[in-house]
Amino acid sequence: MHSIWAVARNTMAQAVRMKIAAAVIFLLLALLPMMSVITTGDGTLLGKLQSFSSYGISLVSFLLSILTISMACFTLSSDLHRRTLDLVVTKPIARCQIVLGKFLGVMVLNLILLAGFACIVYGLTMAMPSLTDSDPAQQAQAETEFFTARKSVSVQIEADAVAKRVEERIEKLKKEGQMPDQMSLSQIRQTLTQQEQVSEKSVELAAAKEWDFQNVFPPRDPNAVLFVRYKLLASPDPPNEEIFGQWRIGDFRQFKMGIQKFKTPVYAVEQSDSVRTIHEIKIPAAAVAEDGHVTVAFFNSPDYNVSTVIFEQMEVLYKVGSFGTNFFRVVLLIAVRLIFLAALGVSLSTWLSFPVAALCSLNVFFAGLVNGFFMEAIGSLGAFLGLVYQFTIRWMLHIIPRFDGPYSPTDYIVSGEVLPWLFLIRAALLTLGVQMLLLLAVGIWIFHRREIAKITV
Numbered sequence: 001m002h003s004i005w006a007v008a009r010n011t012m013a014q015a016v017r018m019k020i021a022a023a024v025i026f027l028l029l030a031l032l033p034m035m036s037v038i039t040t041g042d043g044t045l046l047g048k049l050q051s052f053s054s055y056g057i058s059l060v061s062f063l064l065s066i067l068t069i070s071m072a073c074f075t076l077s078s079d080l081h082r083r084t085l086d087l088v089v090t091k092p093i094a095r096c097q098i099v100l101g102k103f104l105g106v107m108v109l110n111l112i113l114l115a116g117f118a119c120i121v122y123g124l125t126m127a128m129p130s131l132t133d134s135d136p137a138q139q140a141q142a143e144t145e146f147f148t149a150r151k152s153v154s155v156q157i158e159a160d161a162v163a164k165r166v167e168e169r170i171e172k173l174k175k176e177g178q179m180p181d182q183m184s185l186s187q188i189r190q191t192l193t194q195q196e197q198v199s200e201k202s203v204e205l206a207a208a209k210e211w212d213f214q215n216v217f218p219p220r221d222p223n224a225v226l227f228v229r230y231k232l233l234a235s236p237d238p239p240n241e242e243i244f245g246q247w248r249i250g251d252f253r254q255f256k257m258g259i260q261k262f263k264t265p266v267y268a269v270e271q272s273d274s275v276r277t278i279h280e281i282k283i284p285a286a287a288v289a290e291d292g293h294v295t296v297a298f299f300n301s302p303d304y305n306v307s308t309v310i311f312e313q314m315e316v317l318y319k320v321g322s323f324g325t326n327f328f329r330v331v332l333l334i335a336v337r338l339i340f341l342a343a344l345g346v347s348l349s350t351w352l353s354f355p356v357a358a359l360c361s362l363n364v365f366f367a368g369l370v371n372g373f374f375m376e377a378i379g380s381l382g383a384f385l386g387l388v389y390q391f392t393i394r395w396m397l398h399i400i401p402r403f404d405g406p407y408s409p410t411d412y413i414v415s416g417e418v419l420p421w422l423f424l425i426r427a428a429l430l431t432l433g434v435q436m437l438l439l440l441a442v443g444i445w446i447f448h449r450r451e452i453a454k455i456t457v
Contacts, residue, residue: 003093003094003097003101004097004100004101004104005101005104006101007093007097007098007100007101007102007104007105008101008102008104008105008108009105010101010105011075011101011102011104011105011106011109012105012106012108012109014075014078014105015071015074015075015105015106015109016109018070018071018074020066020067020070021067021070021071024063024064024066024067025113027063028059028060028063028117028120029120031059032056032059032060032117032120032121032124033120033124035052035055035056035059036052036056036124036125036127036128039051039052039055044134044138044141045128045129045132045134045138045139045141045142046138046141046142046145046146048128048132049125049128049129049142049146050146050414052124052125052128053121053125053146053410053413053414054410054413054414056121056124056125057121057330057334057409057410057413058410060114060117060118060121060334061334061337061409061410064110064113064114064117064334064338065337065338065341065365066362067110067113068106068110068338068341068342068345069341069344069345069358069361069362069365070345070358071106071109071110071342071345072102072103072106072341072342072343072344072345072346072349072361073345073346073348073349073354073357073358073361074349074354074358075102075105075106075346075349076098076099076102076346076349076350077349077352077353077354077357078354080349080452081353081354095444095447095448096444096447096448098447099346099347099350099440099443099444099447100440100444102346103342103343103346103440106342106345106346107338107339107342110335110338110339110342111335111338114331114334114335114338115331118327118331118334122324122327129142144225144282144319145227145280145416146323146416147323147416148319148321148322148323148326148416149319149320149321149322149323149325149326149416149417149418149419150227150317150318150319150320150415150416150417150418151317151318151319151320151417151418152229152315152316152317152417152418153213153214153215153216153315153316153317154314154315155211155212155213155314155315158200162193162196162197162200163193165196166189166192166193166196169192170185170188170189170192173188198310201310201311201312202308202309202310202311203298203300203308203309203310203311204300204308205300205302205305205306205307205308206300206301206302207299207300208297208298208299208300209297209298209311210252210295210296210297211295211296211297211314212252212293212294212295213293213294213295213296213316214292214293215292216288216292216293216294216316216318217288217292217318218285218288218318218319219285219318219319221285222286224284224285224318224319225282225283225284225285225318225319226249226282226283226284226285226287226288226294226316226317226318227280227281227282227316227317227318228247228249228280228281228283228296228314228315228316229278229279229280229313229314229315229316229317229415230278230279230280230281230311230313230314230315231276231277231278231279231311231312231313232273232275232279232309232310232311232312233275233276233309233310233311233312234275234305234307234308234309234310235307235308235310236306236307237275237307238275238305238306238307239306241274241275242272242273242274242275243272243273243275243300243305243307243309244270244271244272244301244304244305245269245270245271245272245273245298245299245300245309246268246269246270246298246299246301247268247269247270247271247281247296247297247298247299248266248267248268248269248295248296248297248299249266249267249269249281249283249287249294249295249296249297250262250264250265250266250267250287250294250295251263251264251266251287251288251289251293251294251295252266252295252297253289253293253295254266263289264286264287264288264289264290265284265286265287266287267283267284267287269281269283272304278313280317285318288318294316296314296316298311317416317417320418321418323416326412326413326418326419327413329412329419329421329424330409330412330413330419331409332424332428333407333409333419333424333427334409336424336427336428336431336432337401337403337431339431339432339436340401340431340432340435340436340439341361341365343436343439343440343443344361344364344439345357345358345361346440346443347439347440347442347443348360348361348443349443350443350444350446350447350450351443351446351447351450364400365403367400368400368401368402368403368404369403369404370404371400371401371402371403371404371405399435401430401431401435406423407427
């Protein structure tokens with residue numbers, strides 16, 4: 001362990017002297033305070049906090065990732081290129097200790113930088129309410145929607161029911177002889193599936209739609225609140241870009257059972273919301289039944305609206321933790337990403353030159369940023385192309401860690417949504433316990449077998 005730590009100390013000293021390290025540190029020290037002043041969001045305190053936290057965390061994560069790749073790929077490859085390892089390998093130190101020491105040095109330096117800049121982002125975020133000219137209503141909104149950690153419960157589209165309706169429509173088209181000749185059966189099925197999925201989210205004029213949520217357990221506190229978050233579209237677009245909604249939220253089973261005196265209150269909310277924007281409705285958590293059941297209903301009134309409403313997003317949220325704890329988890333998620341990139345760069349540099357290793361690492365990094373998008377795109381391809389990609393690119397995307405979607409750190413802070421410990425542990429075990437260890441093992445094996453210095457007589 002002493003030998004590994006000696007290599008790690010030398011690696012950290014070498015990395016600090018790199019110009020890119022000084023550039024990244026200077027940029028973050030200069031840009032983060034500036035961003036906290038100039039970002040405005042939508043003009044409200046909540047919008048300012050969301051904008052700064054999104055840009056700040058994304059900037060820290062991105063620049064440190066680039067720095068990690070540069071340091072990890074440079075430190076070992078430069079020693080090999082300059083032949084400074086010729087003297088090291090003659091010492092009583094195993095080659096695996098050299099690789100592990102390089103990785104440890106990059107990782108420790110990364111964690112130090114991440115901790116420092118995370119503290120800066122956290123401090124600036126916490127100071128914003130007192131430094132911003134905002135009224136008490138905006139501060140209360142920021143407290144309940146941003147400085148919190150809320151659990152989200154969503155309603156999923158029933159895939160089996162959608163698939164059944166699609167097959168029924170296909171059979172009907174066959175019987176009526178209306179199957180499109182220019183489309184294959186898989187293309188017809190894909191088109192009909194998309195139509196049914198949109199229909200599942202739509203509320204036509206003079207119609208109502210209900211969403212039933214289960215396992216919603218907000219704190220049993222008289223002051224506890226429940227949030228209904230949604231994003232709606234309209235077809236055709238309304239003249240003023242707004243939809244008037246009549247909402248009812250509570251336990252609707254009481255209606256159906258004919259109970260005269262409700263045990264759980266049902267709340268009514270009426271408001272206009274702009275389309276293509278995320279909105280939240282805040283009501284008392286008393287709307288949730290004791291067994292965790294709550295229903296959200298929306299009525300598309302023809303007296304106020306002229307469009308069919310399409311709900312692109314619908315979920316309920318309730319507080320389960322604090323902002324500080326959730327921010328710490330987000331930082332750990334970024335740390336998992338940086339540790340993986342450090343292992344990737346060091347492993348590749350055991351057998352590739354610095355430019356090639358850095359290029360490969362950057363490709364993996366950027367592929368991870370769009371991994372989920374490519375997976376969804378491949379799933380929507382036709383039968384032939386889908387089969388081709390199934391045996392070429394798809395398996396590679398499964399190997400590359402995901403850095404987007406639920407693995408994106410900014411989404412949790414911006415939405416005030418909790419990052420579950422279980423999800424974080426699972427992501428760490430998969431990325432670090434499997435992929436990282438595999439990379440290091442391959443790198444150590446290659447480095448152990450490669451020729452570093454050739455003896456000539």
